[in-house]
Amino acid sequence: MDYDRDAARLWRVCKTVRELVRDRGYAVSDDEINISLEDWKATYGRGGNIDKIGMTYVASLKDNPMESLLVFFTEDENVGIKPIKKIAERMVTNSIFKAIVVYQKNMTPSAKKVVTEMAPKYTIELFTEGELLVNITKHILVPDHEVLKDEEKKNLLERYRLRESQLPRIHHSDPIAKYYGMKRGQVVKIIRPSETAGKYVTYRYCF
CATH class of the missing domain: 3.40.1340.10 (RNA polymerase, Rpb5, N-terminal domain)
Incomplete structure (x- = not known):
């Protein structure tokens, strides 16, 4: 040792x-x-x-x-x-x-x-x-992630008239999902920098 x-x-x-x-x-x-x-x-x-x-x-x-x-x-x-x-x-x-x-x-x-x-x-x-x-979340190529609360997820789906299945997906064993302790059914907000809009937001559904 x-x-x-x-x-x-x-x-x-x-x-x-x-x-x-x-x-x-x-x-x-x-x-x-x-x-x-x-x-x-x-x-x-x-x-x-x-x-x-x-x-x-x-x-x-x-x-x-x-x-x-x-x-x-x-x-x-x-x-x-x-x-x-x-x-x-x-x-x-x-x-x-x-x-x-x-x-x-x-x-x-x-x-x-x-x-x-x-x-x-x-x-x-x-x-x-x-x-x-x-800490993988500190890597320069990894954008900011924010796990939505249940109410935030509900509002998101209602606002865009979406079903969970229509969102891009992230597996629960993905390193980022593991880091945040995401469970199946949760949605994560991903914020990337954008040269034209300042920031570009997408969402992923954990499965």
């Missing part, structure tokens, strides 16, 4: 996760996102090891503090059913209905089965560390 390399990697992953959580409307401070590598290592690097249990946290929605999101970092390179069951038990005990699990490489079919069985009441989203090394 190369401690410095692994610490730098996980520091980047943690930064992206906190940005993702904030972009979904949860309370995350600038200090938490902009923590330096040295300060991060001082907090989570103990005795040459990275404290992934300490990296786990709960964030609350800014508009509804009673609604929380559990962010959990697994310790094992390959995740089996045991740690996923522990996460599920923690969610049930603490009435947390949404969680993000960040794992290193692989997750067993039995562990993924637990995630499926928890739905739809409990939502557990799975990300590998590699998916979170870089």
Whole structure:
């Protein structure tokens, strides 16, 4: 294990996760996102090891503090059913209905089965560390995305007299859809710069 390399990697992953959580409307401070590598290592690097249990946290929605999101970092390179069951038990005990699990490489079919069985009441989203090394929404070629609320989606369809099936589509496993936690049936507003109109707006339906 190369401690410095692994610490730098996980520091980047943690930064992206906190940005993702904030972009979904949860309370995350600038200090938490902009923590330096040295300060991060001082907090989570103990005795040459990275404290992934300490990296786990709960964030609350800014508009509804009673609604929380559990962010959990697994310790094992390959995740089996045991740690996923522990996460599920923690969610049930603490009435947390949404969680993000960040794992290193692989997750067993039995562990993924637990995630499926928890739905739809409990939502557990799975990300590998590699998916979170870089915040894809900050790439220069990625336009701004804004997930519409149910009322906004309804107004959009009524205004243009459209059915959901008539909108361009985005798959729920698309990296952008995953970043924002989009579910089937939701609509995302995409805002691109335009030389003639200032901005060009399109919409996509998540399927």
